[in-house]
Amino acid sequence: MPANDENSSDKEKCLELFLKIGLDDRTAKNTVANNKVTSNLTSVINEAGVTDGCNRTVGNLLYTVATKYPANALPHRSTLLQYVVSAKVKTTAQLDAALSFLGATGSENLDLNQFEEACGVGVEVSTEDIKHVVNEVAEENKATILELRYRVNVGVLLGHVRKRLPWADAKVVKQLFDAKLYELLGDRTAADDEKPKKKKEKPAKVEDKAAPVATSEKPPEEDLNPFLIFPNPDDNFKVHTEVPFSNGSILRCCNTKALLEKHLKVTGGKVLTRFPPEPNGYLHIGHAKAMFIDFGLAKDRVGSCYLRYDDTNPEAEKKEYIDHIEEIVRWMGWEPFKITYTSNYFQELYEFAVELIRRGHAYVDHQTPDEIKEYREKKLNSPWRDRPMSESLKLFEDMRCGLIEEGKATLRMKQDMQSDNYNMYDLIAYRIKFTPHPHAGDKWCIYPSYDYAHCIVDSIENITHSLCTLEFETRRASYYWLLHVLGIYQPFVWEYSRLNVSNTVMSKRKLNRLVTEKWVDGWDDPRLMTLAGLRRRGMTPAAINAFVRGVGITRSDGTLISVERLEYHVREELNKTAPRAMVVLHPLKVVITNLEANSAIDVDAKKWPDAQADDASAFYKVPFSNVVYIERSDFRMQDSKDYYGLAPGKSVILRYAFPIKCTEVILADDNETILEIRAEYDPTKKTKPKGVLHWVGQPFPGVEPLKVEVRLFERLFLSENPAELDNWLGDLNPYSKVEISNAYGVSSLKDAKVGDRFQFERLGYFAVDQDSTPEKLVFNRTVTLKDNYGKGGK
Template sequence: MLEKHLKATGGKVFTRFPPEPNGYLHIGHAKAMFINFGLAKERGGCCYLRYDDTNPEAEKKEYIDHIEEIVRWMGWEPFKITYASDYFQDLYELAVELIRRGHAYVDHQTPEEIKEYREKRMNSPWRDRPIEESLKLFDDMKRGIIEEGKATLRMKQDMQSDNYNMHDLIAYRIKFTPHPHAGDAGCIYPSYDYEHCTVDSIENVTHSLCTLEFETRRASYYWLLDALSLFQPYVWEYSRLNVTNTVMSKRKLNRLVKEKRVDGWDDPRLMTLSGLRRRGVTSTSINAFVRGIGITRSDSSMINVDRLEYHIREELNKTAPRTMVVLHPLKVVITNLEVGSVMDLNAKKWPDAPLDDASSYYKVPFSNVVYIENSDFRMKDSKDYYGLAPGKSVLLRYAFPIKCTDVILGDDKETVLEIRAEYDPSKKTKPKGVLHWVSEHSPGVDPLKVEVRLFDKLFLSENPAELDDWLGDLNPESKMVIPGAYAVPSLKNAAVGDRFQFERLGYFVVDKDSSSEKLVFNRTITLRDSYGKVGK
């Protein structure tokens, strides 16, 4: 058996990344990819992308296409793309052989009865039925003669074992459901417990790597391969990736999507890989995060999301060009600058570029009307405040110092409508506060208007999955949409997926909802943790 295996593999390491196509991949799958594809790459071996597609009721072509696309986005190239459904005929023939060897039987218990008997370690009344009878009934199951739910094929394992996963697991069940990949694949489908290990063996996988919740299934894995006299891969389990303030159960993610509590599988607040990508997170920063946390067998740890955010900032700080956007614009009229005059100033684009490198700058217009953040102005000054206030000066970044000379209030005598200021063209004034700003593009023409979406943690608790009312823990302020932000004109040609650092506000990416009429930006992450709350 080993000789045949080595002939097929050439002595190379063979692994597989085996997702079920019943939802979108999340950050936990990034770790599984890193381990399976990474081990094969490190050892000069091969890694399959294999769909464990044995449950047609939960699977969709949409999920199949997404998985292949996101695996490649994560930087991995499969040796081959295969499906468990590719082997349905082989698996059926192996099941027939299992019955012939006396290791499987057709059972007529209901799901509730199976559960009760397994918990009480009681044999099914049909466990010792004749082999020929089980063969005939299994054929009837395959041909659709038996109704759905009226029979299953169960493995004859060890009902007295202390391991619940040895209590006669189901190998096949009847489902009159078309398959998203195989089409009309018949009326019976193999279970995960039956299919997973047999396909590992058929594909000559050398190392079957999975998360620790499958450790108790290792006995069943080897029992079945031994019962069928098949090659046995080496099985090793590692801790799953748990990240704070999110859920990663596909069942919970599916519910969030179906109940429209989020905006689809790629909602930027989710820890799905498509959600992270839409938020502007790069695959390289995700892989750096996975590499940084390491691979252990300790399954009790919860990784703080701050560790992921560290790697995101590390990369974007080096790669994202700087620009200026004002989220909540407050008009400032510079009274000592001639109306209609516009100066083009050089704003620095890259953080570490040489000062004499022209490509490290971009032009920003400066006119007598500029806009600052509403939160950067107060009517009353204080020592620990570095923004603008009546009689106080601040520096407009890349431009000039300005001093507030007057404030125009609304009818309520509280709402600030407009600020009047004078600028210092000599730049002799040296204020402590430095503000980002955006100017009119030309006299009477507002700056580029963009939509900005700010995101915070989706859940308030670090571990919402442990809560009975986990949906009640959703953060009501996890998303804020700002439809009327102002941006510098150089952003008008930004394309979907382009990333920027908005000075003082964080890192942003152009969202797929953008159009020629309106640019939409998602905040990937704040500049530092102290800016972590939505709206800051």
């Protein structure tokens, strides 16, 4: 049987096995596509003895073991699996506690009594127990719940329950708490969907750098050129890095005059940068900053920027990600000089590796990953470090020809095991992987590491400025060491701080988990900070680039930028470009009794706030008929001085149309539910009430207005920095997405296309979603109209 057929057959068997243990179809297929997770999960299933299947709860726990089990505690994995299969460890909370305990224990002897106590074995939490504690917490916080209603921070309240009942089933806790909220509050109203008003904060002091004051005007830092910090290419012989060695000597890495002249002859002195994403997921807003710096510097210096795929890990890479990256780079407004792949240079990289061995700077090692880790921690040389050069050359050739099993050998750089820099401890240059490459095919079974490949490819492509985030700063020594010992051109390396945005996660591992476990609706879910998600939400490239430009190219790490700062730039952009329209989310019928049933008055509504009366293109027609609809939250049975909505006997202005006065309220049989309002309009417009309401009228007598679906999005996480939390998934905002399926919109929206953006008056900025059909338009709220950035936001 051909190898491809065997591989396909193995994958089908694995898929069947994963479905047997209760994984949903999507998770099972995604798992099969990842060789490492497939191998781990298959081993776990066999070790647990459930190859004939198990229930879904056990299966999901086994999946978590396969993906999160601490490598230093492998001797105890079978013990944990028996606890899972026997339902002694049966909740996610228990399993997380077990994994934490085992990670701390490592390979030492396992005290079962301590283990069982640590993860709640034998502790039974009944539904009645949970209900009792939920009632307690709700009662203790009743005043806050009644005041804030559905805007209350449910995550905090659930945290109180979890603290008292750590081993309770999280899903049951959530269900019972939701039921309790409904018991206290009843149905959600339109007012519940509005963001709570924040108290005005005092301006921060000038010296308080942790909370810079933002204004409604353009932030001043955007007027500065952020690229002035970078040297010109012909200064690269002055740029050096000191690499200290254990014998006290220092290697100064910099270009010789001959190397620099050769480089400048090829490039003509032009700036060359590269944007080097790994195609193992979708790009997020942190990559927007990287793009701005890489492409922006090249544009500022009239140079060029490569889009280079760092595709050295075939197990994690997919064509879907490769295609997405190219598309999103162009959507962000950047045009690559060339699109290249690290895999384009596999032959050159292999030849450099052979040369590295010949020069005595690399050797073939047979240590296992755990042994390499242990020896590096103890600063011990590998037993194979001083093997003869000829022997390493022969073994490396055997690796290339597929004659050595996967995991049985690596090629390591002979650096400095006594250095103070962990990234000089003989980093791996090549490893064996019998996995076809999505770009290079099945030509290679050895693949270079990032630490080995990226600096050499930078040199091959004559990159002038190799720019990366601060976590790579300690690798700068290895970067220059390798180029120095090979005697090839050295680019200027500079690190900048990562972009950290509040109320989200940007780790690809965490994002992948959110997607694969269906906590969100895919990589382009509008609640994610992926660029695909931001695009679908309606944010523009111009706004995103203005945001990252304003953040700057600093080296101060750890600053958490408020998401409100991004929203400020989005509002600034959409306020100029998004036409106005009117939509009613929760329609309440108003019958105008002094307007004939079969008549309608067309009124002019503005697409733009500063529209001139003689500019017909800046207006759209809205029919004012005897039946109109207002927001349900804009009507009250009891009026008050600080209320500007409609109430019995009170008048309001319908925007662009006429004043109306409520004359009668039609109630249902329960004498509480409002069915419709009766009102009279003032055709003379002499009435001047303070309240102005948006509204939607019937386009024709007896015909309902345009029905649309509206999706309201809030922060995906309740905490500002969920990535710091152990149980970060427990911080997900249960109300981050609210779907309103029966909203009404003005007729002018009927021809809107996917991606079109509008300002819905009084509601926010919205974009047409890709889920729209000819039968119904779907709108995503991009941002609300209210701007908090100027009130102390970072």
